[in-house]
Amino acid sequence: MIARSRLARLVDSRAELALVRSRFNFMTVVMLLVIGALALRLALLQLDDHEQYVARADDNRVSLRALAPNRGLILDRQGRVLAENRPAYRLVIVPERTADLDTTLARVADLVAVSADERERFQLQKQRSRPFESITLKSNLTEEQVARLAIHRHRIEGIDIEPYLTRHYPHGELFAHLVGYVGRLDTRDRERLEADRYRATTHVGKTGIERQYEGRLHGHAGFERVETNASGRVLRVLERTDPRPGEDLRLNIDLDVQRAAYEALAEFAGAVVVLHVQTGEVLALVSKPGFDPNLFVHGIGHGAYNDLLTDFHQPLFNRVLAGGYEPGSTVKPFIALAGLQTGEISPETTVFSGGTFRLPNHRRVYRDWKDGGHGRVDLELALAESVNVYFYRLAVDLGIDRISRELALFGFGRATGLDLPGEISGILPTRSWKRATFGQPWFPGETVITGIGQGFTVVTPIQLAHATAALAGRGQTAPPALVDRREPVQMVRHDEAWWQAIHEGLEAVVHGARGTARAIGPELLVNMAGKTGTAQVFTRPEELEGFEEREQEDLPEFLRNHALFTGFAPADEPRLVVTVVAEHGGGGASVAAPIAASVLNAALEAGL
Template identity: 45%
Template sequence: MLQRRDTLKNSEQELRIFRMRSLLAVFVVLTLTAILMGRLAYLQVVQHDLYSTRSENNRVRVEPLPPTRGLIYDREGRLLAENRPTYNLTLVRERVDDLDDTLTLLVELLELPDEDVEAFQVRSRQRQRPYQPALLMSDLDEDQIARVAVNRHRLPGVEVEAQLLRFYPHAEIMAHALGYVGRINVDELKTLDSGRYAGTHFIGKTGVERFYEDELHGQAGLRKVETNARGRVLRELGRVDPVPGENLTLTLDLEMQQLAYDLLDGRRGSIVALEPGTGEILAMVSAPGFDSNQFVTGIDIASYRGLQEDLDLPLFNRAIRGHYPPGSTIKPFLALAGLVEGVITPDRAIHDPGYYQLPNDSRRYRNWLRWGHGRVDMERSIAVSNNTYYYSLAHDLGIDRLHKNMSAFGFGQRVAHDVQGESTALMPSREWKRERFNQAWYPGETLSVGIGQGYWQVTPLQLASATATLANRGHWIKPRLAQQVGDEPLPVQLPDALADIELVNEDWWERVYSGMEKVVSGNEGTARRIGTGLQYRMGGKSGTAQVFSLGQDQRYNADELEERLRDHALFMAFAPLDDPQIAVAVIVENAGGGSTHAAHLARAMTDAWLLEPEENDRDVEAILESEE
């Protein structure tokens, strides 16, 4: 007998299972589709620019074309700053697979010394605009170029670029006036126009290079090239040529600059020479100098530390930032102030017993000649540099009128048009002392100002500019370093110049000039030694500036002092008197008396500018020997 089946097919249950499985399958398919569509949307929409750029970069690349920096010439067309071809190593971080491995390989290939490795790595990580090359190393030699080329397949994003590099053929004597270019740093990168400076690695850092950066730099261009998978350029698809920078012609004369540097003969100091009628700076030297070419590609740490720690401060521009008491060089200016304010007349005389005393004050303010000069009028006071006359004059003028009249000559102010980094130095006043020290002004301080000591400080450029204004009979022309930018000459009368100094009696100029001429040509002149054989009329004034103050009864003895505590030697001059063509200011630090150690340098500068070579038979060695 057949057994009955207990289990029958359950269609309803099977249908339910089928539906559940179908829904699950649909859900999985829809989820995967949604994920795929989302990913496609993300890649096609959100990251379209990125992948479009990457795709295009596999075939087309846009390369910046840096402009050629303008050249710099002296007034005679002699080259002062040029561009020489060189090879730079650059890196585009966005094209590098592994930055650390790439840098390690480069250090090995280039055989960099340990002290340069850190700087090399810092430059590689310095902030750059996307897809802009970072400058890793400049001025590669042939061996380094060859090693990078052989291993180029291992160095994606690394390129060796042929570019022009700044070079200064007269680096040491022109370092302070010209300045130098250097690598663009992170702070500069934030402010520079990305289009104009595309592909540019250098920018003016100091001096003329910095002041005229906009004119010298030019405008970057670009080119579009097709490349293969390895990045090799196949053809050029388009180009926008760069616009080169303007050439710059300076007022400086290379021969005058060289002469001034040679005359200082390794001593600390400065010489500035101007053309009074135009304000053109003929020479502006600060000594010692330094090799500015070291800073173009990046000076090494040891060399930079050596310059910083040098006691002679070669990096310090004394011509525009050195602060010196002007000493007796300011006596002609004070004499004019006395005439303007009606305190003196040209013929009024005093009796000098060798000292001056304030009313009701026992202290004696001594003349440099301890037994005095006897009867002294204005012209003789300049010729013999009588201190007593100017103690009396300063007391009668008072600090307020002193400050007003000396400010009219540019003391205590920036005087030049295009001298980057110029200091104001200090023309003291009653208000200045109150703000600086919260103290009143004392009469004895006025006397110190009257002989160019105390708080009063000038720069060599200020002293030369004031001398030029004096030579111009009060006509004020701003000193400038640029004669011509491109094809455009700078105007003689520049904006923001000080007002001209006008005298009630024009004859007063001649009387002051007469006193200055007697300094170099008179029987009693403090610098009469330089008047021997003079072929033109010259006016000058010596100065000796104390580095520290002496007590009332102390006498100065240079032999007993450390060299850096000795007096500074100063001299200012212009010539010829009847038609001034040159104004000079000389400062030699810790050299001693200005009439002995600075006057002959000023004479050499005026001779070089005014005389033909065959008329000027003294060489530098002979001039320096005359000092001894």
């Protein structure tokens, strides 16, 4: 029994050992198969998919970082700087390097003034940045602020002072409306600009030349391929392509003439434009008052911006491009040309001015600006003395349709195409325009006052200057341009005799014995041809209709007429056009003409 029992146990042991061996062999085979499969997969990864996974690893480890280009300079025609990139310093904070950010901010505020707007921008930027990234708290530090922060830097965690280039406008408000300014990129800017060119850019042109020529001034971004850790911190630079700086832009503007025009306006708000007749080059373009464009570069505060918006004189308003004024008597040469070309008048045609004019079967009286009138005058005297009655009668004879056609030839009622944003088209009234605008027919009395530049007609200073250039060039001039030159265009074709007659009449305005602007004649370096005018600020009683200058001193300043003058010189070989609008100046002859004389002399002295 014992033997059988031992034998049975031995058989069981052998059976169990065989089972274990078979299971072990099975597991070995399975493991070998798994290992083989893994080895095969590894081989496939190493050989067939190697490039793909290396690229993925590089994407996680290597990134592209954009480099901002230096913005191009803006220069005047002589190469003098109007907008530059000036070295400056900014205070930055790295959040991860400070244990208590609020304490750091408080200590900084004890050393330099930090405005509420700067704090707000800092907090917004902090939300969009990583903890190890520098965040600007205050830009454009003064030398005193830099020194103060440097002395106390050791006891304030997380701060640093970084050098950078900032846009600077050395002439301040003198070129505010012309050059414009740059400001921080916003959502609307990003929508209209090429994303690749602006990845590292913080500022973009907002107004003026800075906006108009953004594409040429900005340049092209460079890049760096950098190795980063898992948090995105840069470990080293692997490759670098330098940015390509923006183009330096040379304007047609002359700094000396621009300054002379700004100063000549003195206490008056207004506009001055100086053009070259043949080339269309804009030599001066002044809108006054201006503002300091440097305030906008780093973000103007709410209070300061509100002060500009609520200023009675509207310093942010570009009067040259967007200021709409009645042309007043400056339109008379164009009305006269229409009369000559249509045969309604000749240079010898005379009209008697007794001081008043009436339409047949109408009670309303249209008055001349001179009590008792001017007597009998021909075309030259009518222009020289700005005789309203002469042009009342001529306007009625022509009719509004022929007047509008003639004015349209000279560019009234449409933008000149000047290379600046924001130009309006003005108003050239016609029968169809009035019906579309007011739902009313055109009345004869409206034709009468159109003849002296009152009523619905609205021009901008740049329009009036461009039209005067065409008049000076006997129908030919180039479109106005601030950058480069444009080809001359024959805008209007009239008989040479008619051009000559108008030129002689306009020269008599300045140098004739009875010309309205004869007072400036002796001051001029060359003979000038021009026309004075006034633009009504408010609708006056009928008994004062046509009165351009008298009674103005009795009115509050804000109700006085705007004073206008437009002219060209030298009178015999026109080269320069000067157009002036002095708001609430009262009279073109007494205020605008002397300003024009001063500006013209400055241009001549500058060799233009």
